Amino acid sequence: MFETLKKATLDKIFVLMAEYAADPRDGKIDLGVGVYKDPGNNTPIMSAVKKAEQRILDTAKTKTYKGVVGNKEFSSAIVDLALGGVVDKSRIRTVNGAGGTGALMILLQVLGRARPGGRIFISEPTWPNHIPLAENAGLEVNYYPYFNTTTRGVDFDAMLKVLDDLTSDDIVLLHGCCHNPTGANLTNAQWDKVVESLKRTGAFPLVDLAYLGFGDGLEADAYGVRKVASSLPESLIAFSASKNFGLYRERAGVAIAIAKDSETADVVSSQMQNIIRGTISQTPDHGAEVVRVILEDKELRAEWEAELTEMRERMKRLRVKLADAIRQRSNSKDFDFIAEHSGMFSLLGLPEDVVTKLKLDDAIYMINDSRINVAGIPEDRVGELADKLLAAVR
Ligand SMILES: Cc1ncc(COP(=O)(O)O)c(C=O)c1O
Known part of the structure; x- marks a missing residue:
């Protein structure tokens, strides 16, 4: 049966996730995967979600x-x-x-x-x-x-x-x-x-x-x-x-x-x-x-909106910090767009060989097309990230 099948190509993001997981280097940075990350680099269960789940667990009577x-x-x-x-x-x-x-x-x-x-x-x-x-x-x-x-x-x-x-x-x-x-x-x-x-x-x-x-x-x-x-x-x-x-x-x-x-x-x-x-x-x-x-539910909704606001503001703050750090070091506005973009991603516009170099030399992971997940920027290492990005593009 299966002899007629060819191996299908998997989305490159799954390959990148596996490479990141297997990378033994301390201080590796994951800007690849498209999920929100908190300051501890975790993708948490939101507190409003936890409470709603508990309520469902306590009251649900059927799974029909x-x-x-x-x-x-x-x-x-x-x-x-x-x-x-x-x-x-x-x-x-x-x-x-x-x-x-x-x-x-x-x-x-x-x-x-x-x-x-x-x-x-x-x-x-x-x-x-x-x-x-x-x-x-x-x-x-x-x-x-x-x-x-x-x-x-x-x-x-x-x-x-x-x-x-x-x-x-x-x-x-x-x-x-x-x-x-x-x-x-x-x-x-x-x-x-x-x-x-x-x-x-x-x-x-x-x-x-x-x-x-x-x-x-x-x-x-x-x-x-x-x-x-x-x-x-x-x-x-x-x-x-x-x-x-x-x-x-x-x-x-x-x-x-x-x-x-x-x-x-x-x-x-x-x-x-x-x-x-x-x-x-x-x-x-x-x-x-x-x-x-x-x-x-009024209260849970308010709690969820507050958590969502915190996530959004964190991503905005990380954008501004990285753009500022690059501007200060390079004396140019070339990366100011990071602060102007919105949402979870920015496309840096780096050539693929630079993206590969960042992965191999610095353990900084991003998608091949140079998309970064801004929620993955480590807030306490923004300067180091800016240095490495600038060194790689020079
Ligand atoms: C643009 C866009 N559309 C749709 C989706 C679908 O997300 P999900 O199927 O996980 O809800 C994603 C997820 O990454 C996305 O980035």
């Missing part, structure tokens, strides 16, 4: 199936959190996904059914998993330029030029906030222009919202997704609770469909349910229930 759409109260709380009431609920339908990836999988499959072989435009660069997810749905992957490698900001004119040429058969995947891998994000005015372009061309938006609250705050980070959802007749949103609730392995996410009317929304819902039934049949519920408990 929830049904194909999953935990409706969780979905409803996420719709409120992400959209803040900007769209009439009669046009919204939701199903749970197994994490943000599961939500993306469902929504892309819906799009693949709606436009078999259709073109999807994805930012260049993007989170690498977008590509197989879209291809597995039978879509043709195309790119729009996104990152200016000189300024390390968004190459907005180039992006808009491509978007302006799309047709109503095309799909556009947008990162809702905290772009992965670049850390460069659209301003509100740029979101307005993107939405104007989509209105003009009729191209269809799919928003990937995996880091709500990691950039500038829950409300500020929702500007783009709310603009898209409220201005266009139809859109899709993939929400992940992995990062902002620290629920990574629990696989909590929501696929949100907004249709032009309630009847159409029912058709989309039936397709989403059909996809779930024919793939994983039911979605995981533990993480979904944890989020529901937190968002429906």
Whole structure:
């Protein structure tokens, strides 16, 4: 049977994680893996999550199936959190996904059914998993330029030029906030222009919202997704609770469909349910229930928001510290972009041989494309990191 198979390539991040784990050097620095790290270099269970889990443990009476759409109260709380009431609920339908990836999988499959072989435009660069997810749905992957490698900001004119040429058969995947891998994000005015372009061309938006609250705050980070959802007749949103609730392995996410009317929304819902039934049949519920408990309880919600704020501010502080340290040492503003980016990542724009050198000589790990996870910056060793980065690029 298996003789016909070739070895599939694994996402490079898993290889890097294994290399880091096997590296015996003291003081190694992990800027690679895309999970939040606290000052002790751990990815903690948030305190609001722990409390919600205890409550569930004490009160849950059954583990029977929830049904194909999953935990409706969780979905409803996420719709409120992400959209803040900007769209009439009669046009919204939701199903749970197994994490943000599961939500993306469902929504892309819906799009693949709606436009078999259709073109999807994805930012260049993007989170690498977008590509197989879209291809597995039978879509043709195309790119729009996104990152200016000189300024390390968004190459907005180039992006808009491509978007302006799309047709109503095309799909556009947008990162809702905290772009992965670049850390460069659209301003509100740029979101307005993107939405104007989509209105003009009729191209269809799919928003990937995996880091709500990691950039500038829950409300500020929702500007783009709310603009898209409220201005266009139809859109899709993939929400992940992995990062902002620290629920990574629990696989909590929501696929949100907004249709032009309630009847159409029912058709989309039936397709989403059909996809779930024919793939994983039911979605995981533990993480979904944890989020529901937190968002429906005033005190737990406040505690979660405070923890999220602390995480976000820590990442911002680390950005500023590293940018300052590099500026002081190099007397140049070349790395100031680190402080200007937002979210968990920054794309440093280093050549691959420099990234390899940093790994081999200094035990500093980052993704091959030079994406760093700013939460992995050791706060007490920022100066040393700046020295090593500068030595490697010289
Ligand atoms: C841009 C982006 N989208 C979606 C996801 C999906 O996350 P998960 O499936 O773990 O919820 C990630 C995770 O790294 C991501 O970076």
